[in-house]
Amino acid sequence: MECNDSRIFNTSNPITYAVIERLFEFKYYYSKVHPMLSLLLCVLGLLANGVHILVLTRPRMRHSSVHTVLVCIAISDIGTMTSYLTYILRYEFYHNLEGYSYIWALFLKCHAMLSIALHAITLYLVVLMAFIRLSAMKISTSQWLDHSRALVSALTIAILVFIFCVPTLLAHQILETQREVDLSGFYFLYSVGFSDMMKKNHCFLMKGNLWLTGIFLKVIPCALLFIFTIALIGKLRENNEKRKILIKEERARRRGDLTTYMLLLMVTVFLCTELPQGILAILNAIYTTQISQYVYSNLADVLDVFSLINCFVAFLVYCFTSSKYRQTLFGLLPLTKIPYSGVSTRQGTLKLTSTQDRKGVIQRYNSLEVTNHAEIPLVLSERPNSAQPLTDF
Template sequence: MSAMFSEPNLTMAIFNTTWLSADSQTTENADTTMIDFQKNYGKVHGYISNIVCIFGVLSNILNVIVLTRRHMITPTNCILTALAIADFLTMLTYLVYATYFYIATEPKWEAHHSQGWMYFILVHNHFIITCHNMAMWFTVSLAVFRYIFVCHHVIGNRLCSLNRAILTITIIVIATIIVCIPNYFLYKVVPLRELGYNSSGYWIVDSVFVEEHDFYKVLIFWFFGVIMKVAPCILLTLLSSMIILTMHQASKRRVRLLQQTRSSDHDVNHEHNRTTWMLVSVVLFFVITEMPQGILAMISGLNDHFFEEIYSNLGDVLDLLVLLNSAVNFILYCIMSQQFRDTFKNLFVLHWMVQRQQYGKVNGHQNGISQYSTVVKTEVTML
């Protein structure tokens, strides 16, 4: 088989693809416990990841619907909308990937995969790396915007305007696509017969460019697998720490001035703090799910045996962490944002109740929610 299957650092940047090994295993020196774990978890990974992906796809659609209501359009929500779209696209293709390679078939060359499916995995890999990197930098921009608004409130409204948010999103999208171009030259699809196997299937191997330039794959691994994960996590941690410290100091000042503050101002400050805590939670959850993979990748780049024995066998688990990060935001919004909950309720729950009431009137009976009719119709119209 290709040297790709025996060399370390064969991670496709974001999502581990060590299943591309000819024998679908790590080297013979790998720890038996980790191999057994990888085998056992691999049997259920497709089902678990599908559940997470289905929930994430639906929840991110709801995120976009709620966050794009007219009264919800703000610079912060604009970035959150872009983040929801990136997460949606990440999980949409992974859903197809997991269904085929972990449920319908197996991630092994013996499954005789068709040429079309092998090209799909290449396109899926490039697409998901691009989308996930966009989501990562959307999260960083979200933290930067909130840091400026909380810690430099005087200039926050000017620097963190809606136009600047849209410009930031546009720059991230274009820059990410350009930066991810080097990934496109890593691999190619070949018939298994060219690799010495009597099979009609196809497989993925190093591209001719990689075979001629040994440093290229190592460079890509360090850039995407380590630098592009660890650096943003460190930046997000620092920004979150400064935001939390500033909020703590502001809270002390408000306590001292509480008796001189009007109740309405207190309510506004309370909702402002809840929004900030929600955004900090989004950022910190990203750090919690992304930092371990960056650290493990860094160690793997320095120690070949660690990659073979530990990192490669945790690939599916690391994938799942990324998927959880892409799916959890809807829950955080519902728990921590009163405005998001109210808008969601008005759009879906109360609107559904009005539709039921109108249906009941058509059929000549009341359904017990007439007292909500005027209020709900007004709220739905305002949205």
């Protein structure tokens, strides 16, 4: 696409030329593994998010506003991976250089918009989740703890993002590539390209759409996520200091630090994968021709993989940070559906199936503690991990 705009790369410079050449070489070699890697990520991601929804919609989990947002994130991620899985199967494994039927060309046009919209929805929902958590930590009776309010907010975000993505849908058009004749008569093959409307006036509308995508769907949510997460980490540390003063329990401090580190991990993954794409989109709006030809064309598959990896983040973080989530997940497994009682210790919960076994473990544990002169109280709980603070995020 030639837009007669400014140049960012001096292709006559030997170093610049060598870097661009390496980018093309990278695309050539990586394109051989990208289809299989993407297929694997999509299949695993669909399974993970399906389990995620199943766990979060259990009776003991469904009335939390954070869990409501997480379900919406999982649905958005499933939409992202379903669309991309269809794209990979049809356009990578069964690629046709001559063109496709009109239905498949229409899908490709919609996929270009859906891939941007669904991932932007996920990013804004993560911002919403951080905001809800911060509000709940400041005010225990915050209205944002109402799961119906969270659901309405998530739906509003989805509608607004789809409205912002309408220009992306209009930026592409279905083009006729070939006309053939067979026994049934004429048939046509199609492909998808940039619309003539977007390329007029030196790609004025195309640049506007790139500015819109880069700023409102990438940079702004990343900035909001960074701000809310920094505030949330500060509030966590403040609460941990208060807890240390009140109960003087070292264990509470360590668990608070674990939650802080997992929050840092989550925001780091999203910022590292999304913020560069927003910056690239802005550069593409300024230097459309060269960025499209030399950068996007060579790194598009890698950016797609980053987006697919982000679809796992919520599931993995919640598995590591919420004991209640893990208990509900294990309870859904067929082999773990047995009468559950536990002994809460510093190391975790011991599953026991009989009163005699439980008493025996308690006696052995207490005798061991006396021998070691430990001061850790042993708590017999009516439900697993009842002595542990519940971490929802």
